[in-house]
Amino acid sequence: MKLISAPLANLSHAGLRMLIHSFEDPDEYFSEMIHAPSLLANSPFESWYLRANPVPEKMVWQLTSPKAEALVQAIPMVLQHGGIGIDLNMGCSAPPIVRSGAGFAWMLKPLETTAAAVRAAKAAVEQYAAETGRRFRLSVKMRLGATEDYAFLLRFCTMLINEGVELITLHPRLQRQSYARPALHKYTAVLAQELPIPVYGNGDIDSVQALTAAAERYSCAGWMVGRAAVRMPWIFKLLRRALSGTTDACVPHSTEQAEEEVINVEQTALLFLQFLKTEQPPEFYKTRAQRFFQFYCDNLSFAHYCKTQLLRESEPEAMERILRDYFEQVPTDRFIRAEELIPRHSPS
Ligand SMILES: Cc1cc2nc3c(=O)[nH]c(=O)nc-3n(C[C@H](O)[C@H](O)[C@H](O)COP(=O)(O)O)c2cc1C
Structure with a gap:
């Protein structure tokens, strides 16, 4: 399949x-x-x-x-x-x-x-x-x-x-x-x-x-x-x-295999910003980042707060600073284990 x-x-x-x-x-x-x-x-x-x-x-x-x-x-x-x-x-x-x-x-x-x-x-x-x-x-x-x-x-x-x-x-x-x-x-x-x-x-x-x-x-x-x-x-x-x-x-x-998977939510968000810069023109940074983080932030405990902060910015560097600050403040959001990979917030 x-x-x-x-x-x-x-x-x-x-x-x-x-x-x-x-x-x-x-x-x-x-x-x-x-x-x-x-x-x-x-x-x-x-x-x-x-x-x-x-x-x-x-x-x-x-x-x-x-x-x-x-x-x-x-x-x-x-x-x-x-x-x-x-x-x-x-x-x-x-x-x-x-x-x-x-x-x-x-x-x-x-x-x-x-x-x-x-x-x-x-x-x-x-x-x-x-x-x-x-x-x-x-x-x-x-x-x-x-x-x-x-x-x-x-x-x-x-x-x-x-x-x-x-x-x-x-x-x-x-x-x-x-x-x-x-x-x-x-x-x-x-x-x-x-x-x-x-x-x-x-x-x-x-x-x-x-x-x-x-x-x-x-x-x-x-x-x-x-x-x-x-x-x-x-x-x-x-x-x-x-x-x-x-x-x-x-x-x-088996679930033992699923448990081995740990996702670094912070690194993944930062990697997206890197790819945004190499794969999209600067004119698209804001709209494409907004669209992405509207969905991606559902992985976070304080999704609305982080989303609101990110949506104000147009430059990937500023978005990166917001993300780093967020994960400093909420370090427990840095990693998700595979068995928890259901978003914390249901889809909008
Ligand atoms: C933001 C957004 C943009 C979409 N853009 C397209 C598109 O360009 N072409 C298309 O055929 N469907 C588009 N769709 C529909 C999706 O491809 C898909 O059919 C829909 O989201 C249902 O699948 P999902 O439940 O896995 O999200 C879009 C959906 C969303 C939410």
Whole structure:
């Protein structure tokens, strides 16, 4: 069973991947969504989105666009940087994105409109593959739909497969469903069983227990982890260990092994700041650090206090000073043992 790092706008950049890599890589790293029209407009920061560090061969480039034409032109620009292939974002339900005709809007358009876009994207992927003698995968990440309607979901997925999509990631929530409701993974299991291509499940995998419970109940080709990989960049190491070395891939290792794992929460935070400086432009330091620490601070006893302090700063050096002061004051927060690796604060 595969483990996959999810696309997270402003979060799943090369800096976060380097941090995850310092513990253990997942099988695939999805990039944050790359807006195809901005890439074509040669916006000054676009090259930062195309960094394939730290493991280029595990990269999946996620593109978002309101129009097929921009996707088609962006595909060779992105695939130059290697990786497993292209993922089309059909799941982002943020209202400005949907209003623009991108993300989840592709699930709302007439089926033939979306089919034509996927066909064009597939042709662009195949053409680039033929020119370079390499193979690239085309995948789609999507939600359940606007309403709970399995017939529609199946029709939509069948259309994707007919147009050459080779993998689907399902985040089984409706367009307007918040994260407060659990992901409906019964749909992940049914699709994985009915479709002739691999299906990854995504949503609410935030611990070994959550993974093993989901994997036991809902069989699929892989599990994608989003927010929990920001909160716990070491999570793939724990999940992989839980899945490996057992005949039944779902049974975790013994707790003695889990107890050996000690995470240095302070060093990990400082390492993130280092990677932020090498992997992102200075203009992004503040927003990317804010996004990261919103999740990461949930590991701390005084999460709100530390977060508030960090969010005021724009320079990594100032953030480093705040973190060092915090751990001086609360040294018991420096280390977490594996069996305690459930965040102290439940996710927002
Ligand atoms: C801050 C944030 C940014 C996200 N950005 C993207 C994105 O760029 N592309 C995408 O397909 N999904 C995006 N998502 C959705 C996640 O990939 C994932 O589907 C969702 O968080 C559920 O998985 P999780 O429970 O493991 O976090 C984003 C989610 C969050 C919280």
